Amino acid sequence: MVSIDQIRKFFRGYIGIGELLAKLTAFKIGGPADFYLEPLDAGDLAVLVNLLSDHELPFMMIGNGSNMLVSDFGYRGAAINIERGLSAIEFDGEFVKAGAGIKLAKLVDFCVENGLHGVETLAGIPGTLGGAILTNAGAYGETISDYLFEVEVIRRGELKKISKVAAGDSMRRDAAAFSYMKVITDRYGSLENDFVVGAAFRFPPKGSFGRGDKAELKRVRRELILRRNELQPVELPNAGRIFKNPEGKSVGKLIENCGLKGFRIGNAQFSTKHANFVVNLGGASAVDVLQLIKTAQEKVNEKSGVMLELDVKLMGFQLEELAIIEA
Numbered sequence: 001m002v003s004i005d006q007i008r009k010f011f012r013g014y015i016g017i018g019e020l021l022a023k024l025t026a027f028k029i030g031g032p033a034d035f036y037l038e039p040l041d042a043g044d045l046a047v048l049v050n051l052l053s054d055h056e057l058p059f060m061m062i063g064n065g066s067n068m069l070v071s072d073f074g075y076r077g078a079a080i081n082i083e084r085g086l087s088a089i090e091f092d093g094e095f096v097k098a099g100a101g102i103k104l105a106k107l108v109d110f111c112v113e114n115g116l117h118g119v120e121t122l123a124g125i126p127g128t129l130g131g132a133i134l135t136n137a138g139a140y141g142e143t144i145s146d147y148l149f150e151v152e153v154i155r156r157g158e159l160k161k162i163s164k165v166a167a168g169d170s171m172r173r174d175a176a177a178f179s180y181m182k183v184i185t186d187r188y189g190s191l192e193n194d195f196v197v198g199a200a201f202r203f204p205p206k207g208s209f210g211r212g213d214k215a216e217l218k219r220v221r222r223e224l225i226l227r228r229n230e231l232q233p234v235e236l237p238n239a240g241r242i243f244k245n246p247e248g249k250s251v252g253k254l255i256e257n258c259g260l261k262g263f264r265i266g267n268a269q270f271s272t273k274h275a276n277f278v279v280n281l282g283g284a285s286a287v288d289v290l291q292l293i294k295t296a297q298e299k300v301n302e303k304s305g306v307m308l309e310l311d312v313k314l315m316g317f318q319l320e321e322l323a324i325i326e327a
């Protein structure tokens with residue numbers, strides 16, 4: 001195993017030992033990571049990824065931790081966070097270029113302030129740009145990938161730029177390019193093996209779609225945030241939707257139909273506001289959440305014949321822990 005001295009020799013950023021991942025996740029659940037590392041920039045991250053790979057130390061990227069459930073035992077390896085080192089943003093008149101560590105809220109605010117229409121419907125989604133690209137975050141039929149032009153990643157230790165389209169305008173709703181993730185996986189293999197360090201967006205010219213007006217963008221942003229606050233349990237720690245919505249179905253309704261809205265195990269509960277959210281009532285364990293997941297999967301399958309698929313990413317779990325949901 002790599003020692004802290006070996007990491008210090010090559011890595012310039014912050015090194016934490018045994019930091020509780022509960023502090024870094026929206027769920028407020030998760031044990032300690034052996035190492036917690038904050039690179040200073042993309043070069044520092046590339047060095048780190050090479051070092052950890054050479055020493056076969058597992059590593060994971062943690063953005064805002066808003067789409068993950070971390071094991072109560074934490075993560076045996078290094079959790080890497082790039083919010084501090086890779087959060088710059090600029091607009092050069094054609095492209096908005098941002099570091100992957102920037103919070104989505106900041107990206108939205110920046111675009112709204114510059115009168116750029118294209119990401120305002122993502123207002124209120126917690127997360128970083130990197131996490132949003134990885135999960136293809138979206139709302140109201142729009143996703144982070146709609147105006148994405150280029151993604152910069154670290155793949156096998158090397159910085160690499162991946163373009164969504166060979167040339168021309170960003171391909172909003174283009175049939176082939178509609179799912180950015182699909183394009184990436186078809187052309188370049190899984191993005192999940194890559195670390196996203198930055199991205200460039202090209203938004204439509206001002207005035208197209210009758211939008212791009214600053215006051216109008218501000219109104220949309222405000223309205224969507226208020227709507228989220230009303231419909232989602234934002235007052236309690238959670239990790240967003242627990243399950244993916246199967247085509248044409250609402251998981252919230254499927255869970256509700258089984259009488260599980262408000263159902264609680266330990267300190268985890270299917271939200272009384274929206275049943276596809278599990279909330280941490282205070283001190284919930286990852287096992288509490290896994291047991292709720294298992295209960296919903298069984299009951300919904302029995303009643304509706306639908307096998308619910310996890311949306312939240314499980315991090316750091318050992319096989320024995322996962323037996324709860326796999327049995």
Ligand SMILES: Cc1cc2nc3c(=O)[nH]c(=O)nc-3n(C[C@H](O)[C@H](O)[C@H](O)COP(=O)(O)OP(=O)(O)OC[C@H]3O[C@@H](n4cnc5c(N)ncnc54)[C@H](O)[C@@H]3O)c2cc1C
Nearest residue numbers: 063064065066067126127128130131132134137138196240
């Ligand atoms: C209240 C609430 C509401 C939500 N509403 C929505 C919604 O409307 N729509 C929606 O799509 N999502 C929603 N989510 C889920 C979540 O906000 C998004 O998935 C978000 O984009 C995750 O970003 P993150 O930085 O928090 O990612 P994390 O949770 O930190 O990570 C998610 C995954 O991405 C990986 N990752 C993170 N950063 C990088 C990187 N730079 N490079 C490579 N891999 C990386 C992680 O390893 C992990 O596998 C909601 C969550 C909450 C808590």
